[in-house]
Amino acid sequence: MRAGSAIRPLLGRLYRRCAAPFGLRALNDMLVNGFPARLGPPLRFLFTQQFPIEAVGIAARIEEMREEISRRSDTYRFEYSPTTLGMARWLHHASHGAAGPVIPSRRLANVFSVPRHWGQFLHLCADAFAARAILEIGACLGISGAYLASARQRARFITIEGSPAIAPIAEATLAAVTDRAEVIRAPFDTGLEEALARFAREQLPIDVAFIDGHHEEAATLHYVETVIPRLSREAVVILDDIHLTPGMERAWQSLARTSGIAAAVDVGRFGLLVWNAGDTAGARYDLSGYTGWWPVGTSEHRPAG
Ligand SMILES: C[S@@+](CC[C@H](N)C(=O)[O-])C[C@H]1O[C@@H](n2cnc3c(N)ncnc32)[C@H](O)[C@@H]1O
Incomplete structure (x- = not known):
């Protein structure tokens, strides 16, 4: 591992600790001024690191699996x-x-997959929306999927992965935390149609969608616009790497203005689109300055795959 990549998480943690009181204050102001209260707990976690005691064991289990895969x-x-x-x-x-x-x-486990901190955040987002149906685009080893699928409601979880070499690893990771997960082995364009058809057959509107792959402007716009009509009345779409490239930045800016999005929150690594099926675009918030995240600039560190 390069020195830069080894020191990065450390600096992130240090920065987070210093910025946390300011982040908490900004979050409290948002909540007082009408920000959707559901997202209070996961956003608070970004600043307090307090993770529900009953979920600590699950996170430890997922991290053990990450560790085991990284040694292969x-x-x-x-x-x-x-x-x-x-x-x-x-x-x-x-x-x-x-x-x-x-x-x-090792690189798939530690660089391509969400780190523990952001995985726990995803878990709390699924909890916050009492998710019964979760869609993920981009399974990789199943690490983020395991955090999402193990949330309290034990949601139906469908993820998509184009790599025949790693999809079986995602299946095994997910099987360790839930029996309600499926990996569709397909390119995202056709896999997404298939995933939406399966949710529709099961009469499950989507509560949480996590989009983590093919980080290009047109593709990202297409994935979100295709998913929106299948969301439940109150749902969240989480986009990874919104600041990775100018194209991703444009996609985020444009999606944040979409009619029906009650709130768009930039937390640095992720952009959250809170859907409430209204007919106007809601407020925009920026917590990225407090979360210990910074753009990494090149696909060397955060692969667009
Ligand atoms: C960044 S990784 C996902 C990481 C995973 N969400 C996690 O954090 O544990 C993106 C994954 O999407 C897959 N992928 C990228 N573009 C794809 C496409 N167009 N169709 C299918 N799979 C794709 C890659 O093979 C890779 O495994």
């Missing part, structure tokens, strides 16, 4: 494939013969 000797390479939304990339076993840098399991 498997290696991967990106494989590129054209889709209706442009060129997509996902991982194949390095032995498959594709060109490009070799990516070890």
Whole structure:
């Protein structure tokens, strides 16, 4: 691991500790002024680090699985494939013969997958919306999925992964925390149609959607616009890496203005779109300055895959 990447989480924690009192004050002001109260607990967690005692064991279990996967000797390479939304990339076993840098399991577990802190935040978001149905776009090893799917309501959970090499790992990770999860092994464009059809057959509107892959402007706009009509009356769409590139930044700005979005909150790494099916766009909030997050700039650190 490079020195920069080793010190980054440490600096993040230090910054978070210093900024926390200011973040809490900003959050309290938001709540007093009409910000949706549901999101109070997960946002408060970003500043207090207080995680419900009954969920501590689940987080520990997920982190053990991450640790176990990261010790594996498997290696991967990106494989590129054209889709209706442009060129997509996902991982194949390095032995498959594709060109490009070799990516070890350790990197998938520790860089591609959400870190513990943000995983716990996702878990609390699913709790906050009492989620009965959760959609994820971008499973990778199933780490973020495990945090989401293990929330209190034990929601029906469907995630999509284009890599035939790592989808089975996601399935195993998810199976350790729930028997209500499914991984659709497909490119996002067709996989999303399939996931929405399954939720519709089960008559489950989506309470939480987490979009974490194919971080490009047109693709992100398409995924969110396709998911919106399938959301329940009160739902949240969480977008990863909203500041990764100028295109992602534009997608975030445009989605935050969408009619029916009651509130759009920038927490740095994630953008949260709170849906309430109204016909006007709601207020916008920015907590990114308090969460110990900063743009990493290059796909070297946060892969667009
Ligand atoms: C950043 S990783 C997801 C990390 C995961 N959400 C977590 O935090 O544990 C994105 C995943 O999406 C997959 N992916 C990216 N673009 C895709 C596409 N267009 N179709 C299918 N899978 C795709 C990649 O193979 C990769 O596993």
